Amino acid sequence: MSLTKQQAQETQIMEGAVRTHDPSGRRQFFVSAGAFGAALAAPAAMAQAAASAPAPAPAPAPARKVLLKDDSRLLNIGATVRSGNYWNFSTFITPVEEFYVRNHYPTPMVEQRPVLDPRNWKMKIHGNAIERPIEITYDDLVKMPSRTIIATMECHGNGRSLFWEQQGQTQVAGGNWVLGAVGQAEWQYVPLSHIFGLVGLKKDAKSALFWSGVDGNDMGRPMPVSELIARGDDIGICFKMNGNDLLPDHGAPVRLIVPGWGGTASIKWLTEMRVDSHQHWVRLNTKGEVYIGPDYQAPAVGPTDEFIGGITPADVKGPMVTWMPIKSVITVPLVLDKSPSIPANYPLKRGELPKLPVGRQLVRGYAWAPQHGIRAVEYRVDGGPWQRAHIQGPNLGRYTWVRFDFMWDAPRGNHVIETRGIDTAGNMQPETVPLNILGMANGAIAKFKVQVV
Ligand SMILES: Nc1nc2c(c(=O)[nH]1)N[C@H]1C(S)=C(S)[C@@H](COP(=O)(O)O)O[C@H]1N2
């Protein structure tokens, strides 16, 4: 479950390698450690001449490309992190070029990680609570009965900016996701209900650890077996997104898909599932991707629990983030004023208001509530009465978002537009959410400031 020394060395060596893409889509692969590559290729005479001339200063090694897909339609949040530009969203299904990427490490490349080639890929399903452990190949997987589901995927950090902009909570730290770390895709997957039928779960099965270990040696996260049984047809081992093979950035060849829970649960570059009768603790359910704050209590640790990847009981800081809350956005960029940083390619400067034309216009948006599904969306302008927005079809159930719109006769001047989603259980978005210092899962009503000109 951890990188071997050899793998680690390999990573270091390959960090110096560059891949460029030319527009024809052909790939080139250069080794930038110029010394041996160039010298080996040069005729002997040239090599001699070069030896007597003063050596040119070596060019700095260009950084390895960290994402492989075209990211020109995404917002640059950090080295390995890209957000969707939700103010440009118009479709029900998010095209992959508009789909956010949240990587804790650079996208692993098949050249360095042969296991990512579908011809090599294998997944181990084992653990002390499994009756018949198996190892499956990619071919085995795609021949199994599969399902498709249309579901949003959203990063826990989406909306972190609201803690700074609306709640004044300067102690919150993390990347400046605005509201576009969300997208909706059609996922094709082999449901866990089928997998459980193959391997047999023992009665005492408690926790299932989904593990990659390919992009980084701490990348995996557990889920309670009870949740996997309750949603055995909805959660699964996924190999297609929007009808195509997964792209490398989205976990190719195989990832987990956990509709409704924050994206962290949907482990990319999946290679292992371990089901045990005890609890697993890793980085992503102890001190990362958890709620830490005055309103939250760290979960209790049991005597038989397993700590993985250098994690200790002292690292268990708060309950892990699971379901994403109800949210709604209109397709207008949020004003960033108090955020510690503004993404370089954000369409607004710090404190700048987006401009809308005066007069009647359709305001559009998206709303989602993955635990129970959206029932209605309401909007108000400048603190006036809440009114119902029109919901466009389709509304395919709890895991899908809906598009909504309303007519607004916009008067000149500065205004605030707010929307709130209401789910089928009657819950609605709150004005504020309790502080958590990692800035997870902020589902507060967003205040969209606009300047009508
Ligand atoms: N192996 C691995 N799986 C991972 C991650 C990662 O960095 N490594 N990031 C997680 C997080 S935090 C999110 S939000 C989703 C993002 O999926 P996407 O990049 O396909 O949108 O993948 C999850 N799975």
Ligand SMILES: [Mo]
């Ligand atoms: Mo995430």
